[in-house]
Amino acid sequence: MASGSIWTLALLWIINLTEARTxxxxxxxxxxxxxxxxxxxxxxxxxxxxxxxxxxxxxxxxxxxxxxxxxxxxxxxxxxxxxxxxxxxxxxxxxxxxxxxxxxxxxxxxxxxxxxxxxxxxxAPMQSLALETTRLSGYEEVLCLTRNVYPAPQLSWSTQPPMAKDAMKYTLHKRETKGLYTLESKLRKLRGVASLTYVCTVSAAYGAQTWRASLTETDMSSTEGGDLTLPCVAPADLLPNFTLTWSFLPTDQSSVILTYNSSRHWVAEAWGGHVQLDTLAVKSGNGSLRLRNLYTKQHTGIYTCSFTAPKHTHVAHIRLNVTSIRSEKVQTEESNSWWIAAVVVAVLAVAMAAIVGIVKLKDDCSQSGKTMEEATMMHDVTSTLPSKQHLSSHHTRIQ
The missing domain is CATH 2.60.40.10 (Immunoglobulins)
Incomplete structure (x- = not known):
């Protein structure tokens, strides 16, 4: 019995030693x-x-x-x-x-x-993940890009609300430079779907990192002198440690409107009287921006809301068109003028058609009356001419 225990202990020691070696x-x-x-x-x-x-x-x-x-x-x-x-x-x-x-x-x-x-x-861990729109290929696409990564990571696309996988057509290119990879993927934007958020997720080969970027685009319009709220809500998994930045792109140079994080809330002096951020709502991820007293040229352009957090970004592009009340009035008057002109043309066309119809009817009636008259005259002439039998009998009597 003791001998069996010794062999068991020896076997366990050998197994442990082997495991330690390997x-x-x-x-x-x-x-x-x-x-x-x-x-x-x-x-x-x-x-x-x-x-x-x-x-x-x-x-x-x-x-x-x-x-x-x-x-x-x-x-x-x-x-x-x-x-x-x-x-x-x-x-x-x-x-x-x-x-x-x-x-x-x-x-x-x-x-x-x-x-x-x-x-x-x-x-070589990911340092950034960019998500933007492009039209270089002739189609409107969403580009997801990360550079200088090793090993090559895995990339996937999704949308909010979810769309069928077969509806999302995208390309994926991998380039290697000095042992590092650049990963680039383009997803063709889905047509006819409003308020769609595109999400690009990139996961490291070793599973230690997962980066996510999301993008949404909206078109809005307003009139001069009015107020408007630009919507921007962060995904739930981006909270709570984030930085919110609003910027404006009127032509080709972007300017920062405001920034917000847990320790700082800064508004550019030029926008101080025109923007308002609900600092209570933004803590829960609602970074919508209130624009006040809009001006036509000054406030027409692209507004960008950006939520950034470690390994996660969310961007919302809003194209805003501000029109003046005068221009709308002119457009309304021009529209009314076009309607009036169209009605006048239509009435004239109907009147001309009626006149042509009446003239044609008169011509037809006149032609018909003339034909009747000629037929009557021929009948009268025929009645007055002597018949052939009558002439023949008359000729016999003369002889």
Whole structure:
């Protein structure tokens, strides 16, 4: 019985030792930055640490000067003064995509130390995600773009309210420059659908990051001197840490109207008397802007509402056309003039048609009367002429 227990304990010890030997440590290194590959052990004295590259060639040894692999010259180093303290970690400098792989730390000394395997992943995380409209291809499209990412991320499209996947036609292009990827996707805008929000989601290959950008566009109009509210509501998952920015683009140069966040509320001096933001509503994501006392040329243009938060942005473009009351009055008068002119033309056309009809009717009647008269005259002439029999008898009597 005791013998069986001993063998069981021995088997468990072997399994644990095997797991310890094969246990992997995963390390994610950032692109162009230095990274430490850990290798810790209990020092006894006289240990030598050797690191092996992903190709299993000797990379660096603590008892030798410099890397053994020429590909890693000025690339790797150990903390020599730390080896005697049980720290044989490797410094991997200026990480590049080609540095990823499995590195092995092997320690030799007076007692056996399990190898340490470090799985290195290199990542260039996303820094930004842009979403904008474009018409370069001849169609009105929404462009989603991110640059200098590694590995290549995954991109997907969606809408709010949701639309069928087969209704969304988009292209996806991936370019590689110096080991980094640029991801660009264009989605053709859906026609006949009002108040649609386009959402582009990009997820990192390692699953550590997910970025999201959304875009909506609206056309609005108002009259000079009136007030108007420009709608802008943030998605629920963007709250609560965000910055709200309103800007205005009358021609080709954008100007900031106001900014708002948890610590600051700033309004441009030029817009001080014309805009109003509900600071209570904006905390719950309603960033709608109230415009007051509108002017025709001064306030006609594109207004942009932008909610920005870590890894998430929402943009609303509003094209506003402000017309003057005078121009509307002129348009109304011109419209009335056109109606009057159209009615007059129609009446004249009917009158002309009636006149032509009457004249034609008179001509027809006159022609008919003339024909009747000629027929009557011929009848009278025929009646007065002697018949052939009468002439014949008369001729006989003369003889």
């Amino acid at each position: 246990q992997d440590i995963h390390v994610t290194c950032l692109y162009t930055e230095d990274c430490i590959l850990p290798c810790l052990f209990k020092p006894v004295g006289g240990e030598v640490v050797r690191w092996y590259s992903p190709s299993n060639s000797l990379l660096l040894s603590s008892d030798q000067n410099g890397p053994q692999d020429q590909n890693y010259v000025n690339k790797v180093a150990m903390f020599q003064n730390q080896v005697a303290l049980g720290n044989g970690s490797l410094l991997l400098q200026r990480c590049q995509p080609q540095d990823r792989g499995r590195y092995r730390c092997h320690v030799t000394g007076q007692q056996e130390v399990p190898d340490t395997t470090v799985v290195v992943r290199v990542e």
